Ligand code: C2E
Ligand code: MG
């Protein structure tokens with residue numbers, strides 16, 4: 366069996382030394398034989414004592430009391446030997462009893478060690494599923510049901526990293542005790558490993574609210590502050606709940622009910638974390654489907670980066686007054702062998718969580734720089750940068766290195782960051798933006814209006830452009846178009862001296878409305894959907910906006926053949 370790594374030819378003794386199992390069996394057999402011989406000798410000795418003692422002892426008594434002739438010396442010796450043998454048998458019997466007691470205690474200890482977690486004294490991961498099965502069997506009749514609550518501390522790693530393992534252990538022990546205190550009679554408590562616990566509770570299926578109450582109580586008790594060696598610690602938990610009530614006779618039959626509950630509660634716990642932690646969540650079948658999809662995505666993304674399945678698409682950016690193409694925004698797409706063309710809204714957040722966004726983004730930017738080198742020199746390339754990348758203190762250096770490697774003029778590159786980048790470590794973001802700007806790279810604030818950047822931040826950060834989110838631009842399409850908000854954003858841009866790009870221009874009506882509001886760039890489905898490099902190349906070739914053969918020099922020269930306004934209408 367795969368994964369069955371236990372070496373059956375050896376066993377570990379209680380004291381940790383290894384003996385081979387054949388040696389061990391031999392010793393046990395010899396000891397048993399010796400015990401049988403000792404037992405036989407003792408029985409024979411007792412029989413002989415009864416036989417010899419019956420005639421010899423009265424004779425000895427009579428010789429002492431009445432001075433009669435004593436018994437035969439041979440018989441006396443035989444009797445003494447008999448007594449010695451009986452004493453020997455008795456001693457052996459006592460030794461045997463002590464040995465049996467020692468063995469029983471050792472077995473009990475071994476069983477306890479195998480079933481419990483030494484730190485908290487709770488059941489361990491191995492024993493919780495069988496114990497749950499036993500509890501389910503006990504409460505099967507009538508309205509009996511069993512709920513499995515999977516519990517995970519939300520910030521345990523932080524506590525361990527900040528205060529060390531001693532405090533971490535204290536927190537685990539105290540948490541286990543608080544759970545024990547909240548556990549109803551007959552409930553089971555287990556530490557599954559690390560900071561993961563499980564409570565298994567029987568309840569009446571007609572009152573499932575009881576389980577909600579227990580979950581609430583656990584959350585409440587565990588969130589109360591601790592104090593370990595004058596270190597104040599607070600923690601919260603995320604709880605996933607699964608119940609026997611909702612498990613039908615499904616196909617997954619090689620798992621016991623206990624194992625199924627554990628699996629489902631784990632999925633529900635993951636969902637509680639995703640919903641924001643410090644809460645509980647009941648298992649639902651859709652969660653399992655989502656999780657499966659998610660894990661497929663995760664492995665697909667890892668492989669996809671290795672296999673170069675992430676490709677840049679480009680969306681035109683237009684001067685809305687003249688209708689000329691002024692540049693392209695690179696938008697990532699995943700050409701997944703299993704899922705077809707996948708949009709970034711699906712894979713970017715996963716790549717961010719997996720810590721793969723930088724690798725993916727650098728790969729895409731590298732390709733985009735090569736593609737854009739073929740375009741006319743005054744066409745810009747915009748790339749989106751994730752907040753995760755902005756947390757990397759080396760981000761600016763990495764980007765500048767890419768520009769050098771691909772020999773791409775920095776002034777043609779624009780990076781788009783969203784307002785969420787500004788919430789964390791504004792000082793680091795400012796110095797990064799400043800060093801990129803010093804090299805000539807331009808910076809836009811993307812999806813403007815959807816986040817919470819303050820006016821003070823907007824003024825203090827050296828942005829080059831505001832991109833109005835398409836949700837505001839889309840408003841212009843409505844019957845009773847509410848233009849107040851978009852007018853306010855445009856006025857804000859004017860006041861801060863920041864040029865504007867309007868995203869999401871889907872039709873002529875929106876374009877018309879925007880045209881009266883001053884100079885700005887625009888992009889949207891009206892001008893075309895994002896397309897691959899080859900299609901962009903054809904489009905630009907038709908407009909005479911590709912670099913001439915003799916101009917593929919990497920100088921960043923801005924004079925272009927065919928760079929006339931009339932020729933570059935989108
Ligand atoms: P974004 O930067 O705001 O990009 C604009 C999104 O709006 C694109 O979606 C684009 O296809 C879509 N769009 C453009 N015009 C219209 C229109 O007229 N109507 C409507 N309804 N939508 C329009 P897409 O390509 O799905 O990208 C979504 C988001 O994913 C982007 O929003 C950007 O934040 C992110 N993203 C894309 N590529 C990358 C990347 O390489 N790195 C990072 N970090 N994020 C990326
Ligand atoms: Mg963008």
Ligand code: MG
Nearest residue numbers: 811812832868
């Ligand atoms: Mg945007």
